[in-house]
Amino acid sequence: MNCNTTRSLHQFSRSWRGTKMQLILPSPPTFLWKTAQSDPTASFSLFSSSKAAAILSSLAPFAVALSLNSPLPSLASPPPDSRSFFPPATPYSQSQSLRTGLEDGKIRPCPSMNPGCISTNPKSSSFDFPMVIPEDSMENAVQRLRDAIVKTQRNAKFQIDEETPYGHYLQVEVDGGFGRDVMEFAVKGDIVAYRSMATKVTFIYPFTTALGNSDGQKDRISKLKAELGWFSPSFASMD
Template identity: 45%
Template sequence: MQALVALAGSILLAAQPAWANADPVTPYSRAQEPPEMGLLDGRIRPCPLDINPNCISTSSRYGASAAIPWTIPDKDSSTAIQKIKDAILSTEKNPTIVEIKHLENGGDYLLAEMDGFLGRDAIEFLVKNNTVTYRSIAKKVVYIYPLTTPLTDFGKQQSRIVSLENRLGWTSPSFQGFGDYPEE
């Protein structure tokens, strides 16, 4: 009888689906891994807003994480990636240039890390023709325990982009005044 019970128990354990023993996947558990960096299908990645609200990207489409690409003046187009590198090194705290590469399609890619509000942040740029697309993201997400509410970096990613844009003197298209009509 004991052998029969032992056999039945081992059959039940073997039949248990793999997910039954797995840890549940939550925003908190997903945020413990650093964000994926690098291009996705030749483009800057969007922000992973479901796990990291401390991000801004020209590939994001909605809300505060969406950004507008920069336009490079013609005089700076051949040296754009070097100018971005110099601006990062002169404006950021403890910057490290992780990667600079020339892409086969003619663009240039730069990845840098620097100190942020909640730890290290990363910023990446894709320069192609006279356009710069970018993403600035906190590499670590800190949650308020026991809630699964991430702490904000109080707009650090957005202010970093504005600071670099001002340092470079480049612009993004302005929609200010769109739809305004002269007074009669």
């Protein structure tokens, strides 16, 4: 192998996809050429090095092509808001988790999707006036209320019976027309605020308006008032 052939292996030029790429390797020192001419072993070693350089030179375009074709790392983006995967609330879904208990120290209004409810909360669409305790019933008023509930309601079970900063709170489950109903009372001074509500709301697909009315709850409270002898103001009495 002559020197011109060896030098051509160390200076490699190739065009790839229209882009001129040139790989130039340094030529071996002059004394190596002299050694290669006089020593066959050295010539073989030199030839092996040149062959390795040629192989590496031929692989260079593939390495460049691989790096050019590899996708760039994308910028990290925050995961989508998990709340966006939840379907919007419907009247039916809301009716499956009816809230009870005092809200800001007051009886809650009736849920908008539950027609089988009355409440003394003025925000309720089915509003009823609170009961007024007569002076002769002020003593042991809460116990009188308990006794009247047990006497007028079917299968009454007291779930909560406690004193709060907002008065004495009672929560009672009773038998309703289609399951169990919930009665809630807040006794403070001579006023008894309350809510009586069916826990089962009936819908007919595909309509989103619930069936029923508050007549059954009004009748339940009327019986309770009659047993207690307590009264409530009414719009008619204000005329």
